[in-house]
Amino acid sequence: MRVHFIAIGGAAMHNLAIALHKKGFEVTGSDDVVFEPSASRLAKHGILPAGNGWFPEKISTNLDAIILGMHARIDNPELLKAQELGIKVYSYPEYVYEQSKDKLRVVIGGSHGKTTITSMILHALQQAGKDFDYLVGAQLAGFDTMVKLTAEAPIMVIEGDEYLASPIDRRPKFHLYKANIGVISGIAWDHINVFPTFKNYTDQFKIFIETIQPGGTLIYSQTDAVLEEVVAEDSSAVKKQPYTLPAYKINNGVTTVLHNGEQYPLEVFGDHNLLNIEAAKLVCQGLGISNEDFYKHITTFKGAARRLELVGKSDTATVFKDFAHSPSKLAATMQAVKAQFPDRKLIACIELHTFSSLNKDFLEQYAHTMDKADEAIVFIDKKTFEQKKMEAYPAEVVKEAFAKNDLTFFDDPNALLAQLQSLKLANANLLMMSSGNFGGIDLVELKNKIL
Known part of the structure; x- marks a missing residue:
C-alpha cells in the first residue's frame, strides 16, 4: 500500500505514519514545518520529508490513499491535486x-x-x-x-x-x-x-x-x-x-x-x-x-504524561504539573491534590491558553473552579492574545469570572516567574496547570529553586 500524508508532522499524524511504515506500507508525506519530536522520530524511520512545503508533484494515481491532517488548509495544493485525480482522501480517524x-x-x-x-x-x-x-x-x-x-x-x-x-x-x-x-x-x-x-x-x-x-x-x-x-x-x-x-x-x-x-x-x-x-x-x-x-x-500505573505529573518534592512540599485547562479538569485536579494532602496549603496556577479558555464569553464557566486553592494564580501570556488575534482583558474581568477576588493575575511570564520564585514551600503544594508552557518557564529549574 502506498500512502501519502498531507501535514505529516502533527502528533497523531506522524505516529500513524510510523505505525503504517512499520506495517510495511510505503509512506511519504509533506508539511510546511515539522517540529520536534516529530522530525527526529520520522527521520529515524526514514520517512521525514526532504524539505518543508507542499509539492503537488508528489501526488499521482500510484497512491492508494491520501491521509489529510487537521493542520492543512482546504486549498492545500497537494489536496487539490489529489481531488483532481480522484484519489481517496481520508482523515486520520477514518x-x-x-x-x-x-x-x-x-x-x-x-x-x-x-x-x-x-x-x-x-x-x-x-x-x-x-x-x-x-x-x-x-x-x-x-x-x-x-x-x-x-x-x-x-x-x-x-x-x-x-x-x-x-x-x-x-x-x-x-x-x-x-x-x-x-x-x-x-x-x-x-x-x-x-x-x-x-x-x-x-x-x-x-x-x-x-x-x-x-x-x-x-x-x-x-x-x-x-x-x-x-x-x-x-x-x-x-x-x-x-x-x-x-x-x-x-x-x-x-x-x-x-x-x-x-x-x-x-x-x-x-x-x-x-x-x-x-x-x-x-x-x-x-x-x-x-x-x-x-x-x-x-497498582504499577504511574500516570499519563503531564497528568498530575510529579515535578519534585521534599518532606513537606510537592510541585505538580498538569495538562488541566478546561473548567472541569481544573476543578477535578485541584480537588484531587487538596484531598490527598488536606493539611497542606495549596498554591494553584492555571495558564489560560486555548481558544475556548481565552474566550471572554466562555470565561464565566470558570466560576468557583479555584475555590479549593489557598493561593490562586491565573496567567495569560499577553503574546497569546496577539497570536490568536483576540482582545486582551484586565485582571478584574478574570477575577469576576473566577468569582475569586483574592486571585492574582499575571500576563507577563517574567512577573509570574518572580512571584513563583518568591514562594516559601513549607507544608505546601504548588500545582501548575496548562496545555501551554507558562511563557517558557522551566518548571524543573523553578522546582530546584523553591524546594
Whole structure:
C-alpha cells in the first residue's frame, strides 16, 4: 500500500505514519514545518520529508490513499491535486477505522480523562500479556509510539477525541471509529469555536452512542448529571454499564482501592483518577481480564504524561504539573491534590491558553473552579492574545469570572516567574496547570529553586 500524508508532522499524524511504515506500507508525506519530536522520530524511520512545503508533484494515481491532517488548509495544493485525480482522501480517524474494522474496537470519549483511561487500559493489557493495537493522545512510558497498527492484534484501543476529523470532514473524530465498546467519562462544554452552544456540544456525545455497533457496550460515569441525562434519553440497543467511585482510603498521601477484602495501593490519586480506574476496569473486564488482576496491574500505573505529573518534592512540599485547562479538569485536579494532602496549603496556577479558555464569553464557566486553592494564580501570556488575534482583558474581568477576588493575575511570564520564585514551600503544594508552557518557564529549574 502506498500512502501519502498531507501535514505529516502533527502528533497523531506522524505516529500513524510510523505505525503504517512499520506495517510495511510505503509512506511519504509533506508539511510546511515539522517540529520536534516529530522530525527526529520520522527521520529515524526514514520517512521525514526532504524539505518543508507542499509539492503537488508528489501526488499521482500510484497512491492508494491520501491521509489529510487537521493542520492543512482546504486549498492545500497537494489536496487539490489529489481531488483532481480522484484519489481517496481520508482523515486520520477514518483511516484508523479502515485499518481496524475487523478488530474489536474500544473507543474512549469524554470531555476529560480520555488519555488517562486509555493509558490505564493499555497498561493493564500489557501487564496481562494481551496482544492489542492502540491510538492514544500522549507519549506513554513503556510504549514506543502513540499509535500501533498490526495485522494480527484482535483488539484496537482508541482515545476518541471530539474535535473535528479534518479540514474537509467536519465530523468529530470519535464518531468515525464505530466502537464495539464505548466509554464516556463525562461531558463539560469545550471547543466552543466548533461547538458554539452547550446543546451542540452534548449532541456530539448522543451521536457517539448511536455509532456504537449492534451488540456493543456503553460504559459511562454515573457521577456526571449531564451524561446521565444523555444516556437516559438514548434508545440505542447497546448494553449500558455505569460506574462510580470504588471503595478506597487515603493514608499518608497514598490512595488505596479496597476490593473483596484486598487492598491495592495506587501511584495515582484523586476522585477523577479513581473514576478513570473504574472505567478502565469495566473495559478490561470486557476484554477478559478479571477485576482482581486488573487492580493488581493498576497498582504499577504511574500516570499519563503531564497528568498530575510529579515535578519534585521534599518532606513537606510537592510541585505538580498538569495538562488541566478546561473548567472541569481544573476543578477535578485541584480537588484531587487538596484531598490527598488536606493539611497542606495549596498554591494553584492555571495558564489560560486555548481558544475556548481565552474566550471572554466562555470565561464565566470558570466560576468557583479555584475555590479549593489557598493561593490562586491565573496567567495569560499577553503574546497569546496577539497570536490568536483576540482582545486582551484586565485582571478584574478574570477575577469576576473566577468569582475569586483574592486571585492574582499575571500576563507577563517574567512577573509570574518572580512571584513563583518568591514562594516559601513549607507544608505546601504548588500545582501548575496548562496545555501551554507558562511563557517558557522551566518548571524543573523553578522546582530546584523553591524546594
